[in-house]
Amino acid sequence: MSVHTTGAAVDGRHYDAIVVGSGWAGSLVARHLGRKNWRVLVLEAGNGGTDNWVDYQDSVRTFSSAVAKVPNSAYRPNRAAPSPDVLDLSPGGPGNPDGYRATGHFLQTGPLPYGTDYLRALGGAGMHWLGAVPRMFPEDFSTRTAYHYGLDWPLGAADLEQHLRDAEHLLGTAGESREQHRLGTVPADHEYPMEQIPPSYQDKVFHKKLDTRTVVDKVAGNREYRLQVYGLPQARNSTPNAAYPTADGSTYKPRGAVGVPNFGERCVGNASCVPVCPVQAKSSPLRLQQDFTGTVEIATRCVVSRVLPGRGNTVRGVEFREYGDPATPASRAYRAEADVVVLAAHAIENAVLLLASHMANSSGNVGKHLMDHPTLLAWAETPPEMPVGPYRGPGHTSGLECFRTAEGRRQRAPFRVEIGNWGWGWATGAPMSSVSGMLGLGGDSDGEVNPDGRYGPALRSALGSHLNRQVQLQIAVEQHADPANRVTIDPSRHRDAMGNPRPIIHYDLAKHVRDGMYAARLAALEIFKLLGATDRSSYGAQADGSYPLGHYRHSPDGVLEELDLVYHGAGHGAGTHVMGAERATSVVDTYQRTHDHPNLFAVGCGSMPSVGTSNPTLTMAALALRSAERIHRDLAELHQPVTVAGPRAARTQEVAQ
Amino acid sequence: MTDHEAAAHSAGPAPLDRFVRLCVPLTGFTAYELRSTGMAQLYFDTAGREIGHRSLDAFLGVWEEAHQGGLGPSRLPALERELARALIYLWYTGAFPRIAPAAHAELRRDRPNQEFVASPESYPEGLVWRAFGGHPAGAKPPGFGTWGDEPPVLPTEAELAARIAAEDAGPGGAVAYDAGSYGSAGESGGSTPAHLLPGPRSSRAVSPSAVPPASSHPVRETSPEAGE
Ligand SMILES: Cc1cc2nc3c(=O)[nH]c(=O)nc-3n(C[C@H](O)[C@H](O)[C@H](O)COP(=O)(O)OP(=O)(O)OC[C@H]3O[C@@H](n4cnc5c(N)ncnc54)[C@H](O)[C@@H]3O)c2cc1C
Numbered sequence A: 001m002s003v004h005t006t007g008a009a010v011d012g013r014h015y016d017a018i019v020v021g022s023g024w025a026g027s028l029v030a031r032h033l034g035r036k037n038w039r040v041l042v043l044e045a046g047n048g049g050t051d052n053w054v055d056y057q058d059s060v061r062t063f064s065s066a067v068a069k070v071p072n073s074a075y076r077p078n079r080a081a082p083s084p085d086v087l088d089l090s091p092g093g094p095g096n097p098d099g100y101r102a103t104g105h106f107l108q109t110g111p112l113p114y115g116t117d118y119l120r121a122l123g124g125a126g127m128h129w130l131g132a133v134p135r136m137f138p139e140d141f142s143t144r145t146a147y148h149y150g151l152d153w154p155l156g157a158a159d160l161e162q163h164l165r166d167a168e169h170l171l172g173t174a175g176e177s178r179e180q181h182r183l184g185t186v187p188a189d190h191e192y193p194m195e196q197i198p199p200s201y202q203d204k205v206f207h208k209k210l211d212t213r214t215v216v217d218k219v220a221g222n223r224e225y226r227l228q229v230y231g232l233p234q235a236r237n238s239t240p241n242a243a244y245p246t247a248d249g250s251t252y253k254p255r256g257a258v259g260v261p262n263f264g265e266r267c268v269g270n271a272s273c274v275p276v277c278p279v280q281a282k283s284s285p286l287r288l289q290q291d292f293t294g295t296v297e298i299a300t301r302c303v304v305s306r307v308l309p310g311r312g313n314t315v316r317g318v319e320f321r322e323y324g325d326p327a328t329p330a331s332r333a334y335r336a337e338a339d340v341v342v343l344a345a346h347a348i349e350n351a352v353l354l355l356a357s358h359m360a361n362s363s364g365n366v367g368k369h370l371m372d373h374p375t376l377l378a379w380a381e382t383p384p385e386m387p388v389g390p391y392r393g394p395g396h397t398s399g400l401e402c403f404r405t406a407e408g409r410r411q412r413a414p415f416r417v418e419i420g421n422w423g424w425g426w427a428t429g430a431p432m433s434s435v436s437g438m439l440g441l442g443g444d445s446d447g448e449v450n451p452d453g454r455y456g457p458a459l460r461s462a463l464g465s466h467l468n469r470q471v472q473l474q475i476a477v478e479q480h481a482d483p484a485n486r487v488t489i490d491p492s493r494h495r496d497a498m499g500n501p502r503p504i505i506h507y508d509l510a511k512h513v514r515d516g517m518y519a520a521r522l523a524a525l526e527i528f529k530l531l532g533a534t535d536r537s538s539y540g541a542q543a544d545g546s547y548p549l550g551h552y553r554h555s556p557d558g559v560l561e562e563l564d565l566v567y568h569g570a571g572h573g574a575g576t577h578v579m580g581a582e583r584a585t586s587v588v589d590t591y592q593r594t595h596d597h598p599n600l601f602a603v604g605c606g607s608m609p610s611v612g613t614s615n616p617t618l619t620m621a622a623l624a625l626r627s628a629e630r631i632h633r634d635l636a637e638l639h640q641p642v643t644v645a646g647p648r649a650a651r652t653q654e655v656a657q
Numbered sequence B: 001m002t003d004h005e006a007a008a009h010s011a012g013p014a015p016l017d018r019f020v021r022l023c024v025p026l027t028g029f030t031a032y033e034l035r036s037t038g039m040a041q042l043y044f045d046t047a048g049r050e051i052g053h054r055s056l057d058a059f060l061g062v063w064e065e066a067h068q069g070g071l072g073p074s075r076l077p078a079l080e081r082e083l084a085r086a087l088i089y090l091w092y093t094g095a096f097p098r099i100a101p102a103a104h105a106e107l108r109r110d111r112p113n114q115e116f117v118a119s120p121e122s123y124p125e126g127l128v129w130r131a132f133g134g135h136p137a138g139a140k141p142p143g144f145g146t147w148g149d150e151p152p153v154l155p156t157e158a159e160l161a162a163r164i165a166a167e168d169a170g171p172g173g174a175v176a177y178d179a180g181s182y183g184s185a186g187e188s189g190g191s192t193p194a195h196l197l198p199g200p201r202s203s204r205a206v207s208p209s210a211v212p213p214a215s216s217h218p219v220r221e222t223s224p225e226a227g228e
């Protein structure tokens, strides 16, 4: 159990380590250091509370009441530590096809919108994430060398293998190792702690219709791709895998809900993993916080505003402001000191903190290389005799992996085809918008009442049949590190209510990415054809002349027909303090230690030089564990007495085993 | 409406019974099914508040007459047709929708024309989930692995109509189901006409009832409206 404290109580105190942020990254680091007996202070900007059953239910109710069930809809707004929200963005309106309007936490200046959110609350974005944890392919770590785009990592997949396994253990992962090994993402001796989450009925339909069929990619030199449906590794509770090796030889025990015993140890199919799993079968950082030893203190509602410089090029601690009421940003400033400071505040907020502190930026690369997985949605209706039964189970349980690797990457960005289990929800707001559509509700473009519609038995039957036939592909395209995509700050002009600088985001999609999305669109059409489904995707001008948010037109070579395309943000913010061997071109080293300050670490997806086509959190978690071990060694060295062995050294020895 | 009228509107079971009874042919669910959502009173109150108690009463009167005369909602005048849709949407989703601006103006509503969820309890009671044999996202979880099961066979339109007619049979006998005036396309179904499907949501901030259809409604040669 973690020890809760307050900002006022820790003012002026000294810790072995301060961790900024309680998401996956911060929780993994704090947990590890606590178990090594170090005194750790976790400062969390957002509200706490979800770590008890009653308040967790409040999140579920908040979700139920929300009209737009977006990722942040289960969590209350917080003026003191604002979060970006997908609701902050709207399209440019008629006559401005690629334009957009942005309000909220981000100030956006780029040609295209950055449509990704995160959550500033206890547990961070790990509260509303989906829990997809596919591994990156080994080749994803060196796209520059292999395919001449993006940035290479200073490490390879093999260097991370043990930490990836530890992360899969701590996140509580369900998957099918044999299949993943065939795919090329895990070694032959790999096991997941839990058996694969059962595939959806829809996945089985896809298997039957698509496996062994081929799709030609016109963008990648007419290369032929052989389709095969693969299960998705997920941080979601399933049946324990009897073959999974544990330290004491016992069977892996799934970890369930926080604050109630024996609950949530299996996914029961609530089908609302984003934004909130009512039973907590989806893994969240709250679980790790339950493991915090007594030496880890956590203070919520404490927003770190800057890192304090120490002697030489070291750092001394942090300055932060504690607030009482999230609605009024009245707050007090405090300081805490530590031998090591770890920023784990999310890629974008880490960059803001480094920039605001004027630290770690000798390379000029802090904030640069902002990435995401721009996602194309494609949706279709299957024939009446072939229902797929959406709106059941976790958000997605299978995908098509063939477009993710190999030579095609040279010509266009690779992409992963997620087979969505929640109908047309993301693209159209279904099933609610399907009800209004089928009714003809809401009027025409002049606001007049529509003539057509279905009612009563005709409505119930047509809607029931149609909803069971909604297919949606979510195609996540790799975005490589591009220095032009960046986070900056302008503290003299743009601050939030508490006075901290707002992130200024400049974002665009490079040609390689646009080409990848174009290829993804063509692949979706081929997949729908093989399924016998009618494509219903629409990316161009709508009835009122406006274009959907994230619209652009593109032809890869000027010869292929120009198409309207639309991308969505995936929530995978990355790349703002990239890792590298060269201090001139990167911000952190392979331990996520800033090149410029030996006791300042920046952990999280911000360190990743590339994200491949995998959801980033698993790789990021492996990096966080690697950093935690390094920090433990640093602290142990620091506290090693030179002459006599004092009590402290004895402790260090004991925990180092 | 005076306070006295407002009290009369919500007092006693009779107005609520009438509301539920008239919602049966609108929704395609039996009175028992509607009642079992536990939401009847809340929806009656919500609809009264949203469109005005007097307008709701007037609508129910017009709809009752049409229904007794064997006509479905598509034969209602424009305003009443939109109100029928709003009530159905409320039952199907637990939320009161944004309605056609023309109808909003005609009602002279004193509240914004914006969708809102009637209560946290109403969302999981939405009939849309039952319409396709599913469960609400985030509630009533059906259990580990159930998402691998084949979707259920759903009752046909004729079966649904018969079920409702059996329940509806008053002293004068059941009202025959005039499929055409309920917008029926016949049982074969097939692919759904684009104008009855949602188009893309141009941003996540657009509420579901404000999502425009995938294509405009076809222009009608003759007005279907009985009252015009
Ligand atoms: C809708 C959605 C779905 C996703 N699904 C997946 C998925 O399926 N698989 C996957 O791998 N990834 C997914 N992601 C991404 C995943 O959520 C993130 O990669 C991950 O949670 C990042 O963890 P983190 O600890 O680095 O940052 P965060 O989770 O953002 O945590 C940062 C923490 O720091 C705190 N903080 C911020 N600023 C300050 C400050 N100044 N002072 C103090 N504290 C501060 C925040 O409040 C927060 O608690 C998804 C993201 C979204 C938005």
Ligand code: SF4
Pocket (backbone or CB within 6 Å): A236, A266, A267, A268, A269, A270, A271, A272, A273, A274, A276, A277, A278, A279, A280, A281, A282, A393, A394, A395, B141
């Ligand atoms: S499907 Fe439901 S029970 Fe399973 S993880 Fe998602 S929300 Fe939780």
